[in-house]
Amino acid sequence: MRQMFTMIVECCENMVLALAHPTGQECEVKDLFVRFKNDIIASCAFGVRIKSFLDKQNVFFRYGKDLTDFGRLKVFLKMMGYQMFPTLMAWLEIDIFDRKHVQFFTDLFRRSFQEREQHGLCLIFFLAGFDTIATLMSFIVYEVTMTPEIQHRLYDEILQVSEALDGKSLTYDALQGMHYLDMVVSETLRKWPPAPSTDRQCNQDFMVTDERDNVEIIISKGGTVSIPIAGQHHDPKFYLDPDRFDPEQVKAIVYHLLLNFEFKRTDRTPVPVQLAKGFTPLRVENGIHRFDPERFNDENKHKIPLGAYLPFGIGPRNCIASRFALMEVKAIVYHLLLHYEFTRSERTPVPLKLAKGFISMKAEKGIYLHLSPRNAE
DSSP states (O other): OHHHHHHHHHHHHHHHHHTOOTTOEEEEHHHHHHHHHHHHHHHHTTOOOOOTTTSTTOHHHHHHHHHTOTTSHHHHHHHHHHHHOHHHHHHTTOOSSOHHHHHHHHHHHHHHOTTOOTHHHHHHHHHHHTTHHHHHHHHHHHHHHHOHHHHHHHHHHHHHHHHHHTTOOOOHHHHHTOHHHHHHHHHHHHHSOSSSOEEEEOSSOEEEEOTTOOEEEEEOTTOEEEEOHHHHHTOTTTSSSTTOOOHHHHHHHHHHHHHHOOOOOOTTOOSSOOOOOSSOOOGGGGTTTTOOGGGGSTTTGGGSOTTSOOBTBOGGGSOTTHHHHHHHHHHHHHHHHHHEEEEEOTTOOSSOOBOOSSSOSOBTTOOEEEEEEGGGO
């Protein structure tokens, strides 16, 4: 893990340099993070260096996007086929993924590491992390943009670590000591889990009982159990008021605003205020009122019941690359917030709407944010 961290830091520093702009710029952050993730996997899993911010249409990037596009109709039909007729699909030798894409990455790995035979594992590593981790990074920067006080507190921690490093590159140990960064990432994983649901196959008959040990249902051996991760992450039984309006946070903001500014009517001040028509008139609900990293501080995180927090699954079949994923996510957040301040742009989606369809969790129309260099202040 420590050996790969050096390569991750190198990719982070390359991304910061590629984004350099004297006055800042608006970016669709999902595209940025997909390119960053592309470079990480190419370097750590396949042993090749690819700068996707310079060569924007490199074959590794193009094939990677195609391979992880699970919203395509033919991929959907194949996956449904394996769910309903697994024996038949295997007998027909129908692959879920396009063979030319799989063959490309297999050949690439063989050429880079001819003495190793784990090319299949590297392909799984690529599929599992190419899009989902980029999506997680997008949600993190969106949330800290929508909650400036959280972004400022996180920047303070990042700045302290940077000053302690005295101009040196970020180290693995320094990253592991960043507690507030860990809280922000954990809360993002709660609110926006990369996999909204998962499933497991029961390997023996199992009785599910209620609180009084009365048998509710029996899951037969071989049965498939679907686990609604997103539902559990927003269940008030596990997380105190997951969608609450937090008056203490708002009170602090109002205090500082009124301490420094006087508010007056303008010619366009609406009197009386009229709510927008539609299904979701309260547009602030996806802002500061729902994102609370304090759920994962040292005092509160132990109160979360086992099994109520499943961003990477649980048990022997949980995500094998969860530690690596957290390491790279935290590293890029460190480097970006150290050099840039994130603010809303005209195209920032408020509230954030999720895309529909048979795809992983992602924003409907992308996430556009403005990046302002901190050294320009």
